[in-house]
Amino acid sequence: MQTKKNSPLIIGGKQITNRFFLGTGKFKSKSEMKNAITESNIQVVTVAMRRIDAEKHSENILEYIPKDTILMVNTSGARNADEAIRIARLAREASGVDWIKIEVINDSKYLLPDNYETLKATETLVSEGFTVLPYMHPDLYVARELQKVGAAAVMPLGSLIGSSRGLDTRKFIEILIDEIDVPIIVDAGIGKPSQAAEAMEIGADAVLANTAVAAAGDPVAAARAFSLAVEAGRIAYLAQLNEARESASASSPLTGFLFETS
């Protein structure tokens, strides 16, 4: 029987089979980024938008992303809802992309997302027909509002961007998983495959990482490790593992020992 738990991941009408989403920032070379995508069959990648540097010729990153990949444009650099909306419109104009990761940040120390501005931007962009995936601080009320205004998924942070601390917000993400119907994609702070697996084991629908892969010594291998960990975590979740317990529980039968005498 298909339930919410074991149903395939569908976002914006597209079925996602690889639940590991990859950010494309910080790669040493674009060809390395391309190999990381293709060798792990990454299906969803994020890109950002910036001013061109007229003095420096820079290659178009889209040429290095396979055509069948789902592009999601990050509104990074936006400090409020209006700027995020403007970036989304530019992205659609430039490439026809309508998947938007709303990222609104105006704190330069902790880089925390501004949930209020994010909600405003989500509402507007949904009404303009975008598939909107807001990056957010895992607050239940905000997640409910995001869902209500039509977010295609919510993307709670595991820990601070680039921190590799894993699931600092685990309990709050668990609450979202329990209460929110749209897919939960854990984003930010995932530094190791084991942390990605943990997010999937508790029931997240997908995981997005960037720095952990791009800044690894071997990004292609790192992308593979993350993909496999996310898949393993998903299978573990569906397998309904036992809860942790304080006391021991023998794996082998406690009767019929070989050396027992009566």
Add this chain to the structure above:
Amino acid sequence: MKITINGKETNSGAFTNLEELVAASVTKIDGLVVELNGKIVRKNQWKEQILKDSDKIEMIQFVGGG
């Protein structure tokens, strides 16, 4: 004629329309999007878009990002 491109003021007397300015500024126009005074100008309108003094132009492209 002074035009601000990506936040930098430049003398752009040599260019009459947006298409000429774009061609002189970038080598590839794939994935490039241009804003004139805060409004997106579609590629097919670049040629007709006459530039005037104190126009503000943003030229934006996709880059790697999380």
